[in-house]
Amino acid sequence: MIKLIKSTFFKESETKKNLTEFINRTKQLSFGRECVLFEKNFSGYQERKQCVLVNSGSSANLAIIMALINLGILKRGDMVGFSALTWSTNVMPLIQLGLTAVPVDVSLQTLNVHSETVHKTLKRYPLKMLFLTNLLGFCSDPDKIAEICRDNKIILIEDNCEALGSIYKGKKLGNFGLASTFSFYVGHHLSTVEGGAVLTDNYNLASMLRIVRAHGWDRNLSLARQNSIRNRFKVNSTFYSRYTFYDLGFNLRPTEIAGFLGNIQLKYLDEINQKRRDNFKRLAEYLYTNPKLYYPVKYNHLDFISNFAFPLICKSREIRDKLVAKCEKKVEIRPIVGGDITTQPFFRKYMGKISFNYSQSQARLIHEQGLYFGNNPELTGKEINTLIKIFSK
Ligand SMILES: Cc1ncc(COP(=O)(O)O)c(C=O)c1O
Incomplete structure (x- = not known):
């Protein structure tokens, strides 16, 4: 039988050996240094300024939509286009968070949404955002789609869970919009068993994603950001500052195990x-x-x-x-x-x-x-x- 997925990791036995040693020597297995290092390494690889690591690609999709709502960029009821051929948890966060999910058909030639179909969709539906999936590593014309989005003030987000490493016109897929999401589930390009990330060049958005990722608090923000948010909400006491919840969030944090695996597997990507x-x-x-x-x-x-x-x-x-x-x-x-x-x-x-x-x-x-x-x-x-x-x- 030729299986869909042959192994959990590339260079499996070496990776498992390293993982065992890491678990034995580390003092911390919850979100920590390995995760932060993987965020730095992965954003470098993808050539994006900010990476927010989460516990799955589905969580990455949920987090980006929540962050856009928290920032007021999207409002409940807004119409969001999505690639009609995609994964369930690309679309589910739109519905869960009160948006109207509008399917945009794909092209038989490329399996992906083409700019002409975006044009046609816009004649019927005033989209506020397009959640474009780069299905199975392919694409149609993301440069033109990005142009249409720019001209019509539509937020473009790419679900790049299936296209890590694909390059179109000299640019990596996942770098055409405001942000993009990634999955590190077994069988994807890079496996941390379970895992995901949102990448963006926008510092404000990344800070909101860090709030959304962990309970709505500010603990993973930079010191400058913490000071600014604490000043804005007049949170002066250290006693309360760690337990002040600024906006709507979840707990989508990965563990150090995922961070460690990500750092190892990235070298092989x-x-x-x-x-x-x-x-x-x-x-x-x-x-x-x-x-x-x-x-x-x-x-x-x-x-x-x-x-x-x-x-x-x-x-x-x-x-x-x-x-x-x-x-x-x-x-x-x-x-x-x-x-x-x-x-x-x-x-x-x-x-x-x-x-x-x-x-x-x-x-x-x-x-x-x-x-x-x-x-x-x-x-x-x-x-x-x-x-x-x-x-x-
Ligand atoms: C396009 C797409 N988006 C999102 C996901 C969700 O990723 P995960 O399985 O890591 O939750 C997948 C999963 O395969 C996917 O293919």
Whole structure:
């Protein structure tokens, strides 16, 4: 069986050995030095000024929406566009926090939202924010999408949980908007078992994210920020200052274990991404050039494609269903991410009243005719040949 995920970490035994030693020697396992160091290292890697580490990609999505509401940038009831083909917890925080979630269809060519569809959506819905998912390491034209958002005063946030390392027109995906979110769950580009982050260049937003991450208090802010917020709220006594809660928050903190693992795995990230890119190109050469079976997914417009799974969009549902049967006990496969979110029960329950007329969408086609298998750095040449053989017929 070729599994979706082969291991918890890259260089697993070495990483586990280091982790055991770390646990034995450290005095602190709650949020501390390792987490702060990983924030510094990861923001350096992604070329962003601020990184706020949290305990999952889903928490990162929840935190950014809460922070934007706390700052008054978003207001309850505002319309927020999201990629119709994404993960559930990209959309759920919008609904949970009282926003109206508006699906924006994706393109069959790239599996991602294209600027023209953003234009069309804006004619019907006055969006305040666009939560763009960079699905499976691909993208359409995020530079143009960013331009539309700028021109229309729409906040652009990227859910980059599936595209760490992808580069478009010389710029890393995740760096096109005000902020971006990342997941470090097992099987993603970089694993800390569970983990996530929000990255931004905006210091104000990062400070609010730190308040949101931990109970609404100011303990993880810089001294200057602490002084300023304490002065504003006239909190003069040290006795109360550590227990003053300034705005709405959660507890989304990661542990030192995640920080430590992040620092180790980050050293391997380029190697991991290169291996996956090589696997991807080899598979794409054989499988995306088979027009009888599949719609090719466009990736040549990217400078670097970094993904953890290989998607196939079949020309018909029959082909897809036959492949599903063929893969049983041979290759672990699954639907494309969370599928067309508008068909999911939670979306129908809470956003069903809004009519989006989505039966003709490309997201629906990809949902009904797509599948993916894992593209992990430990795939062997033999396994790649097996995959090519299975999916070529
Ligand atoms: C696009 C996207 N957003 C958010 C998430 C949530 O990340 P996590 O599993 O770390 O909560 C995922 C998870 O796979 C995802 O694919």
